[in-house]
Amino acid sequence: MRLSRAFSPTVLLILSIGLLAACSGGSKAPTISDAWVRPPMGADLPAAGYLTIVGGDTDDALIAVTSPVAASVEIHETMAAESGMTGMAPVDRIDVAAGATVVLEPGGYHLMLMGATDLPAVGDTVELTLSFESGGDVVVKAEVRAG
Numbered sequence: 001m002r003l004s005r006a007f008s009p010t011v012l013l014i015l016s017i018g019l020l021a022a023c024s025g026g027s028k029a030p031t032i033s034d035a036w037v038r039p040p041m042g043a044d045l046p047a048a049g050y051l052t053i054v055g056g057d058t059d060d061a062l063i064a065v066t067s068p069v070a071a072s073v074e075i076h077e078t079m080a081a082e083s084g085m086t087g088m089a090p091v092d093r094i095d096v097a098a099g100a101t102v103v104l105e106p107g108g109y110h111l112m113l114m115g116a117t118d119l120p121a122v123g124d125t126v127e128l129t130l131s132f133e134s135g136g137d138v139v140v141k142a143e144v145r146a147g
């Protein structure tokens with residue numbers, strides 16, 4: 001086909017430019033937005049953390065979280081229990097596919113800040129360090145919001 005032969009060099013050139021663009025600048029780590037923390041519902045109860053993760057250039061996973069205001073931070077998933085009630089359980093990781101959006105929100109994945117004794121007042125921020133499987137750490141400021 002004469003038409004496709006005439007166009008193919010142009011197509012190849014565009015593909016080459018695309019590959020160069022993809023390779024330059026190194027890999028992009030996941031980005032975090034809308035991070036917030038809900039104070040504990042009562043004494044000795046954990047605070048909850050929520051945020052939105054947008055995956056970077058490659059498939060990745062959130063594998064650990066720390067915060068200076070909490071003794072430890074667990075990653076939890078809310079799920080329906082056999083009784084019909086909802087319960088929650090710790091998970092080792094949250095997979096974040098390249099470019100995918102994963103939302104940690106009430107009723108779904110969330111963070112539990114255990115032993116958060118020095119939690120700032122509502123309207124202030126706490127620091128969360130999210131560790132990804134790729135080796136990258138992302139530090140975010142999470143706003144403390146009333147329930």
Ligand SMILES: [Cu+2]
Pocket residue numbers: 076077088089110111112
């Ligand atoms: Cu939980």
